[in-house]
Amino acid sequence: MTRRKKIILYTYQKPGHDISINHTPLKDYSEETGIYYHLAQYLLWPYWIWAFPCLEDYQTELCLSYMEIPQSWVLWNLEVPGAEVKWIYFSRQMDNRLPMHEYFALNQRTIREANDLPLAIVRKPLMPGWTMRTTIGYGNLKVNDLRVRLINVMKGLRMNQRKINDQVLLSMLHDGKLQKEIAEHFHVSPVAVCKRVKRLFPKPETILSEYNLTDKEKSFVIEKAKGKSNTQAVIASKYEVTSMESAKVIGSQLMDKPEVQKALQSIPDIFEKIGRGREYRAKKVGQHMENPDPNVSLKALDMGFKLANDYPAQRNINLNADLNIAPVDISKWKLRD
Secondary structure, three states, X not given: OOOOOEEEEEEEEOOOOOOOOOOOOOHHHHOOOOOOHHHHHHHOOOOEEEEEOOHHHHHOHXXXXXXXXXXXXXXXXXXXXXXXXXXXXXHHHHHOOOXXXXXXXXXXXXXXXXXXXXXXXXXXXXXXXXXEEEEEEHHHOOHHHHHHHHHHHHHHHHHHOOOOOHHHHHHHHHOOOOHHHHHHHHOOOHHHHHHHHHHHOOOHHHHHHHOOOOHHHHHHHXXXXXXXXXXXXXXXXXXXXXXXXXXXHHHHHHHOOHHHHHHHHOHHHHHHHOOOOHHHHHHHHHHHHOOOOHHHHHHHHHHHHHHHOOOOOOOOOOOOOOOOOOOOOOHHHOOOO
16 A cells, blocks of 8 residues: 555755756666665666655754754755655665565665664656755754645645646657556546546547538548548538438439549548657557457557568559360269169
8 A cells, every 4th residue: 555655755966967858878877886776776776866764864863973064055845755765775875785575675664664764865857846946055954843744745736736747748759669558657547547638639520620511520530540441431520311221322322522532532641730740650550460369469460561562562463264064964874763
């Protein structure tokens, strides 16, 4: 349960250093001579943020005996899912003498019971909504007053902050990510992602407003864009038809209309405008090609060949043959009564 809930953390950073932006790892992390290089290799993390779960931890004798924070440094407040946090014994890390695996504990309680400070590390890049920068310097640290101010600021931040970063969302959609995967990335529900996508992309009906079409004709064009036949598109567009034959007739009549033809020719542009362009569709088909179900993967392969126009052109071969057919007497094979 602990790993699912969010954990409040506090970290002090140099003025002007924005931890909500991804930075190139420092030499301390990336070079063999760096003091955190071996820890980075052990974690397989390029870079991370150090933080304490309590403001009081910064004023303990143990913390002050190892580190001194300049008064000009600025406080950042983190709110991070428990699964994204790793806990380290503060003094063991500072001494840097033990085997790497002995630095870590499953939770902060275990570390406090060992009379040490629980030091949290969180991998970068930090997700949107995990960070809040304050204007409070370390020199103004008065724990009780500061905590009340942080709580009030965080309440206002949560009300105004959008969890889903639109640029990241669009990039993930462009890469063919499923909405379920995007929801897990932002720690929101798939419904929230779906609603945001609808706001970002205009409806096809809106794009078709430049054409002189009725609502049903627009619907017909959209259904055709989905790959349906004339008859299927008519039925899906809720035309009043009494039979498949009448739907077929209406479909033919619609296809003869110049305005419908113009709208259909703009289908590639429509797909691009609603975020479903050729590249997106190709990546989507590619994902399904890896499906372990052969029914799905073979269907995706078929669609991939069609998308790339890789099927060979049909060939017609004419054969001329002279056949000499002579009558055959089959009476000798007739069954006797």
